[in-house]
Amino acid sequence: MGITDIIVSQDFISNILAGFTHLTWQSIVMLFIGGILLYLGVAKDYEPLLLIPIGFGCILANLPLTELIHVPREGYVFHDSVRDILANAGLLNLQEGVRLVDEGILDVLYNAGIGNELFPCLLFIGIGAMTDFGPLLQNPRILLLGGAGQFGIFLALLLALALGYDKLEAVCISIIGACDGPTSIYMTSKFNPALLGPISVAAYSYMSLVPIIQPPIMKLVTSKKEREMTMSYDELKPVTQTTKTLFPVVVTIITLLIAPTGAPLMGTLMLGNFLRESKVVGKLVKSAENEIASVSTLFLGLTVGSTMNGDVFLTLKTLGILLLGFIAICGDTAFGVFGAKIMNIFSKVKINPLIGAAGISAFPMSARVVHKVGTEANPHTYLLMHAMGVNTGGQIGSVLAASVMIAVITALQGMGIVL
Template sequence: MESAILAGLNGLILGFSNFGWGQAVMILIGSLLLYLGIGKGFEPLLLLPIGFGAILVNIPLAGLMDQGGVLRFFYDTGVLTEIFPILIFIGIGAMTDFQPLLENPKIILLGAAGQFGIFLTLLLALALGFDKLEAVAIGIIGACDGPTSIYVSSKYAPHLLGAVSVAAYSYMSLVPIIQPPIMRLLTTEGEKKIVMGIVKQPVSKTTKILFPVVVTVAASLVAPFGTPLIGMVMLGNLMKECGVVERLKQASENEITNIVTLLLGLSIGATMEAEKFLRVETIIVLVLGLIAIGLDTAVGVLLGKLMCFLTGGKINPLIGAAGISAFPMSARVVQVEGQKYNKKSYLLMHAMSANAGGQIGSIIAAAVMLSVLKGMGMG
C-alpha cells in the first residue's frame, strides 16, 4: 500500500525530473512569442497560438505531439495534408481588394520584382549547404506571406516549418523597421521627392469578377502545381466581388479563417520541440529569411528606379518596396517614407497597387517554384 502511494506521488514529480534545459529554453521562446503578440501587437492572431503551442509541446511526458496526441492530430490532418493553409487562402482571397492593381496594371511589375528575394535566398541557402527542398522552404520566406511560406515548407521541409513560420510572421510585422533603411539607401533625394499623379481609373464590376477567373486559368496553365494556392485565393476573391454569395464570403473571411488560424498556429507551435528547434539551422533560417525580405525590398526599389527612368521621372521608386506580399503594411511604409521627403507626396494608393501585385506575385512565384520542382521530379 505504502509503495503504491509512493509510486503515485512519484508520478507527480516525473514532469520535473524529465524537464531539461532545452524545454526550458523553448518555453521561454514560446513566452517571447506570446509577448510579441500580446504586448507588442505583432501578428497576435498567429503568434499567440504558435507561442502557446510551443509551450505545450515542450512539457515533458505530456505527449501532445506523440501518436494519438491532440496537437499531433491537428498537425497530421491539417498541416501535413496542406488543408489548413489552403483554407486560409480562401479567406485571404475573400479579404483582398485587387482594385488598386486593376486601376494601375503596369504596377504589377513591381509585384514581380518583390519576389526576387525568394530566388536569391534559395541560391544562398543552397550555397550554405541546405538541401534543395530545404532551400526552397527557406527562400519562400521572401514571399513575405505567412500562408504561402507554411504551404511550401509543409510540403518540402516540414522539419523547418516552425522556424520558417516564425520568421515569416515576425518579419512581416517588422516590415516598417526592415524596409525604410534599404529604401533610403537605394534612392536619390530627387527620386524620393517625386509626386505621383492621382490614379482615378474606374474599374467595372465585370472586370472585378472576370479577374479572379482569368488569373486562375492563366496562372494555373503556366504553373499547374500551384493551382491549389492560386485557385483558392481567387475563389475567395470571386465570392467577394460577385456580391451574390455574401454568406460564403463572410464564412470564409470570418469563421473558416478564424478556426483554421487557431488550429494552424497551434500546429506550427507544436513543431517547435526543443530537440528539433534548438539547432544552428534554425538561426540560419531566421537570418536567411531576413536577408530574403531585404533583397525583395532592394530589387523592388531598383525596378522602381528603372521604371522611374523609363517614364521620365513619373514613378517614385519608393513604391517598389511595396511589391511584397505584406499587405497593407508595406504600402503604409511607403506612404510614410514618401511624405517624410516631400509633404505633398501621397504614394499610398500607388503603393497599394504594388502591394496587391506583390500578393499575387508571391503566390505565383510559389506556384512557379512548385511546378519547376515537380518538373525536376522533386515535387
C-alpha cells in the same frame, strides 16, 4: 510506508514536480522565445492576430510532459493509427526507438490542416474575399514591382547552395523569401518534409515580423525626401465592375494553365475574390472574411507555433534557415524599392519608391508597413492603396514563382535527372 514517508520520498517529490524536473535548457529557451512573441503581439501590437497564437502554441508545446503535439517530428506512432494497426497485425515492424503515443489535440490540428495545407488555403479564401484588386487593375504596371520583390528567393537560393545545403533543401529554404507561409509549406512538404518545422516557422515568423524587419531596410535604401513623396489617387481611373468580376476567373485560368501546381493557393485566393466581386453572395463573403479567416488564423498560428519544439528548433540547421530567410526578406524589400526607383527613371508619373517594398507576399501587412513608414515621413502621404496594388502583385508573383519552380523541378526529375 506511512503517508509522511511517501511525501518526503525522492520519487514522490520528483513525480509530483515532474513538470519542473523535465524542463530542459531547450524548453526554457523556447518558453522565452514564446514569451517574446507574446510580448511583441500584446504590448507592441505587431500582428497580434498571428503572433499571439504562435507564441502561445510555442509555450504549450515546450512545457514538458504535456504531450499536445508530436508531429512533424519522426519517431512517434499514434495509438490506433494505420501503422499501429499494421504493427499489431504483424504486417509492419516498427523501427526501434519509436514511441507509441496518444494523439494530442495539436497533432489533430496539424494533421487536419497544416500537413495537408488546408488551413492556409481556407485563409486564402478569406484573403481573397478581403482583397480589392482595384488598385492593381487601375495601375497594372505596378504588377512589375511584385516581380522585383521576388528577387530575394533567388538570392537565398544561391546563398543556400553556397553554404552547402542540398539542392532541394535550398529550393525549400529560398521560397521563404517570398514571405509566403502557405507556399513555403506547400514546397517543403513536396520536396523535403523533414524541414517542414523550421521552414514553416521561419516563413510565418518572418511574415509576422514584417512590421519589424522591413522599416529599417526601407529607411536605409531611401532618402527622407523620397519617403515624403505623396501619390495622388486622382489619375487612377476607376475600373468597371465587369473587369473586377472577370479578373479572378481569368487569372485562375491563365496562371493555372502556366503552373497547375499552384492550384490550391491561386484557386482559393481567386475563389474568395470572385465571391466578393460577384456581389450576390454577401453572406458567404462575410463568413469568409470574418469567421473563416479568424478561425483558420487561430488554428494555423497555434499549430505552427507548437511545431517550434526546442529539440528540433534549436539546431544549427534552423539557425541557417532563419538567417537565410532573413537575408531573403531584406533582399526582397531592398530590391523592391530599387525596382520602384528604376521604374521612376523610365516613367513620367513618379511613384514613391517605398511602395516597391510591398512586392512580397506578406499580405496585407507589407502594404500597411509601407503606409506607416510613408505617413511617418509626411502625414499627408497616403500610400496604402498604392502599396496594396503592389502587394497583391507580390502575392500573385510569389505563387507563380513557386509554381514555376515546382514545374521545372518536376520536369527535370521526370527526365531522370537526380537533384
